Amino acid sequence: RTKRQAISAEPTALDPSQLTHITLTNYSKSEESRELIQRALLENDFMKHLDHGQILTIVDCMHPTRVARGCCVIQEGDDGSLVYVLEEGKVEVTKAGTKLCTMDPGKVFGELAVLYNCTRTATVTALTDIKLWAIDRQGFQTIMMRTGLIKQSLYLELLRSVPSFQSLPEDVLSKVADVLEETHYSESEYIIRQGATGDTFFIISQGQVRVTRQKSTSEEPEFLTTLTRGEWFGEQALKGYDSSTANPLPCSRSFMHLTGGLDDVNSKPYESDDIKAKLEAESVFFSCLS
Numbered sequence: 567r568t569k570r571q572a573i574s575a576e577p578t579a580l581d582p583s584q585l586t587h588i589t590l591t592n593y594s595k596s597e598e599s600r601e602l603i604q605r606a607l608l609e610n611d612f613m614k615h616l617d618h619g620q621i622l623t624i625v626d627c628m629h630p631t632r633v634a635r636g637c638c639v640i641q642e643g644d645d646g647s648l649v650y651v652l653e654e655g656k657v658e659v660t661k662a663g664t665k666l667c668t669m670d671p672g673k674v675f676g677e678l679a680v681l682y683n684c685t686r687t688a689t690v691t692a693l694t695d696i697k698l699w700a701i702d703r704q705g706f707q708t709i710m711m712r713t714g715l716i717k718q719s720l721y722l723e724l725l726r727s728v729p730s731f732q733s734l735p736e737d738v739l740s741k742v743a744d745v746l747e748e749t750h751y752s753e754s755e756y757i758i759r760q761g762a763t764g765d766t767f768f769i770i771s772q773g774q775v776r777v778t779r780q781k782s783t784s785e786e787p788e789f790l791t792t793l794t795r796g797e798w799f800g801e802q803a804l805k806g807y808d809s810s811t812a813n814p815l816p817c818s819r820s821f822m823h824l825t826g827g828l829d830d831v832n833s834k835p836y837e838s839d840d841i842k843a844k845l846e847a848e849s850v851f852f853s854c855l856s
């Protein structure tokens with residue numbers, strides 16, 4: 567673990583099968599402490615992109631610890647196993663004997679060795695008696711991976727709810743679930759504009775989408791259809807088409823998911839060419855997966 571590895575919100579140092587056996591312990595803390603830890607995590611460049619749920623679980627699981635003035639909290643080059651948030655006092659960060667900075671309450675430190683699976687990149691020394699909150703590597707990585715697994719199972723559930731996806735093998739669905747990204751749109755917000763480059767394929771998880779087409783700029787858009795949960799659009803992205811042929815517009819708050827597509831043949835009044843295009847897109851996309 568001396569070499570830097572690519573940063574990931576979901577570190578893989580733990581075997582996922584271990585996750586069910588690991589019990590996360592919550593430590594009680596005052597509302598002020600909870601807020602301080604949460605703020606510190608959100609201000610830290612490496613932690614601020616975590617899910618809200620992950621941040622709250624880390625807050626729950628951090629345990630209190632104290633270190634006396636003059637003591638070394640972290641030694642450069644050591645294997646690191648704890649991430650800290652400073653609640654009281656002051657610490658100094660040095661590297662190869664050179665001072666890098668001092669830190670006051672509300673700062674995270676010790677995150678790099680745990681996030682990157684590398685050795686400690688600097689030494690951290692208590693300049694005063696200090697109070698810290700800490701979480702260990704196993705707890706931290708369990709939180710990261712559990713959230714990932716929960717997402718994966720929700721996405722699989724969505725994919726299985728799409729009638730045309732039901733006959734697909736589990737391993738293909740699982741690969742699709744891996745590449746899904748959740749996007750939220752507000753009511754009346756455009757998702758795809760007619761004529762724009764299409765590079766995203768969507769499956770609706772929640773809400774409704776209105777599809778319209780405009781024959782010329784002088785005419786009013788023509789209503790084509792409404793799509794709901796489990797239906798999909800944007801399949802031209804899968805074929806490398808340059809432009810979308812219609813304007814899907816969400817009718818209410820929606821969650822869209824990127825994936826490969828299949829035609830929901832039993833449902834919508836697509837013209838036959840559109841259905842054909844969907845089926846072709848489907849076969850291209852799924853042949854890439856398998």
Ligand code: CMP
Pocket residue numbers: 640646659666667674675676677678679680685686687688689690
């Ligand atoms: P880690 O490498 O786990 O342990 C030492 C910590 O010092 C490191 O995580 C960071 O939290 C912190 N650190 C390292 N380099 C710097 C820096 N240049 N400025 C501020 N903090 C640093």
